[in-house]
Amino acid sequence: MTTAQTKQEISEASRRRYEELRAAGQDVTPKGLPEATSLDGAPIAPDTIIGRERVPAGWYATVRLRRGEALRIVDDSGRSSVSLIGWREEDTSERINCADTVKVQWSAAISKGRVILSDMGRVLLSLVEDTSGAHDLLVGGSTPDSTLAAYGAISRNTHENFVSAAAKIGLGLRDIPPCVTFFAPVALDTKGRFLWNSGRKRPGDFVDLRAEMNLVLVLSNCAHPLDPARPAASKSITLIRHRAPPPAQDDPCRTTSPEIVRAFEFTDRLYA
Amino acid sequence: MTSLAAPLSIPDISGAVYTHDIPAERPWSRVLRQGQTLRIIDSEGQQAVDALLYCADDPAERYSAQDTLRVQGSAYVDLGTRLVSNRGRVMAHITADTCGRHDTSAGCCSCESNAVRFGEAAKYQHACRENFILELSKHGLTKRDVVANLNFFMNVPIEASGAFTVVDGISAPGNYVDVTADIDVLFVISNCPQINNPCNGFNPTPIRVLIWDPSKDVT
Numbered sequence: 001m002t003t004a005q006t007k008q009e010i011s012e013a014s015r016r017r018y019e020e021l022r023a024a025g026q027d028v029t030p031k032g033l034p035e036a037t038s039l040d041g042a043p044i045a046p047d048t049i050i051g052r053e054r055v056p057a058g059w060y061a062t063v064r065l066r067r068g069e070a071l072r073i074v075d076d077s078g079r080s081s082v083s084l085i086g087w088r089e090e091d092t093s094e095r096i097n098c099a100d101t102v103k104v105q106w107s108a109a110i111s112k113g114r115v116i117l118s119d120m121g122r123v124l125l126s127l128v129e130d131t132s133g134a135h136d137l138l139v140g141g142s143t144p145d146s147t148l149a150a151y152g153a154i155s156r157n158t159h160e161n162f163v164s165a166a167a168k169i170g171l172g173l174r175d176i177p178p179c180v181t182f183f184a185p186v187a188l189d190t191k192g193r194f195l196w197n198s199g200r201k202r203p204g205d206f207v208d209l210r211a212e213m214n215l216v217l218v219l220s221n222c223a224h225p226l227d228p229a230r231p232a233a234s235k236s237i238t239l240i241r242h243r244a245p246p247p248a249q250d251d252p253c254r255t256t257s258p259e260i261v262r263a264f265e266f267t268d269r270l271y272a
Numbered sequence: 273m274t275s276l277a278a279p280l281s282i283p284d285i286s287g288a289v290y291t292h293d294i295p296a297e298r299p300w301s302r303v304l305r306q307g308q309t310l311r312i313i314d315s316e317g318q319q320a321v322d323a324l325l326y327c328a329d330d331p332a333e334r335y336s337a338q339d340t341l342r343v344q345g346s347a348y349v350d351l352g353t354r355l356v357s358n359r360g361r362v363m364a365h366i367t368a369d370t371c372g373r374h375d376t377s378a379g380c381c382s383c384e385s386n387a388v389r390f391g392e393a394a395k396y397q398h399a400c401r402e403n404f405i406l407e408l409s410k411h412g413l414t415k416r417d418v419v420a421n422l423n424f425f426m427n428v429p430i431e432a433s434g435a436f437t438v439v440d441g442i443s444a445p446g447n448y449v450d451v452t453a454d455i456d457v458l459f460v461i462s463n464c465p466q467i468n469n470p471c472n473g474f475n476p477t478p479i480r481v482l483i484w485d486p487s488k489d490v491t
Binding site (some may be wrong): 022 | 467
């Protein structure tokens with residue numbers, strides 16, 4: 001039987017530990033994050049390129065990445081947003097988890113040095129390069145309803161792209177989790193209302209996502225539902241699959257916080 | 273068809289067709305028929321209640337946190353929030369709320385995320401996803417069907433900087449939230465067992481659920 005005294009002591013100890021973790025996660029960690037990549041930075045050595053694809057506005061691509069490979073997503077025009085979901089190739093019940101991604105990193109904003117987590121406490125992807133830092137994990141991609149409301153007619157949209165892409169690899173609606181959308185500068189005001197910060201979009205913005213497990217990714221090149229621009233303004237994006245340099249001992253993405261170090265330990269065990 | 277015109281009057285507790293106390297750390301589920309109202313009472317205060325909704329006729333259609341926030345245009349769940357499915361339908365809406373702050377971006381705790389957040393020993397502590405998996409298994413559903421959930425009575429402010437923190441809940445003992453179904457929904461609850469952060473005041477406690485059915489109103 002736990003006495004009231006010990007119960008209170010346990011709860012006070014848990015609170016102290018939580019406060020320490022929060023301080024480490026929010027006050028210390030962001031200072032340790034690397035600077036954004038410059039638009040002309042991080043060239044890809046030609047002999048490391050595995051493949052390249054141009055995805056027209058409104059369309060999607062399915063990309064398989066082996067652990068250690070990376071995908072560069074380039075918003076060539078500065079007018080695109082790219083929504084992404086993904087699964088672990090060997091067991092597609094393991095998939096991207098936006099809630100754990102923001103909760104574990106104490107931040108709804110992801111940028112260079114951050115990671116995207118699966119629902120199994122492992123790392124799917126590391127943001128090893130990022131010129132933008134303006135990505136959305138809260139609002140999600142466009143849907144038939146969102147395009148109807150915005151444009152008066154249903155246009156190509158991310159929800160339908162995800163359903164089509166999932167069907168072609170034997171998955172269905174039940175397998176489609178919340179998505180992350182790159183180059184989608186969603187901000188919050190003090191009342192929690194979402195705002196679109198178009199000043200944070202530039203032609204040539206890119207991210208490099210390094211796969212930390214063997215993955216199947218689906219990317220949808222559809223305007224974000226908060227983007228006030230008409231869909232006709234959307235343009236194609238470029239995807240470049242390449243071999244990333246092996247992570248160094250002090251790899252920024254692997255060493256951000258005690259939480260992230262543990263997430264990588266659990267990920268590495270799959271391949272030990 | 274869904275309708276937002278359901279009456280907002282708060283039903284009299286005596287007319288409830290169903291009452292149940294969900295013990296601390298345990299799951300619960302029940303089909304809520306169109307028009308029925310579920311009241312979730314935070315009996316002792318500061319208790320997070322994780323919830324998922326599925327269309328009773330086709331559970332591939334389920335609650336979608338991102339669709340809900342997009343339609344609403346803001347990040348928190350409160351009075352009037354329409355709970356939107358992954359097919360864009362309104363499944364239910366919040367018709368009463370004496371707490372004023374609920375979350376739908378932080379997801380549920382799992383053994384695996386607890387191990388990442390709080391150290392490997394936390395992997396062997398009961399978690400909401402265990403509750404969801406067990407309760408969903410009674411309805412032929414699996415881990416695939418666990419999606420981003422609602423967290424009633426959970427306080428997760430998101431700063432302009434993106435800082436995202438689970439802080440002390442603001443719900444007092446007896447605070448409640450009413451959810452009225454717009455279609456027949458399977459309503460699944462995990463009474464959150466988390467003891468590593470302030471969402472339950474570091475002390476999980478029981479909650480009470482009641483259901484009213486306007487078609488069976490005896491008055």
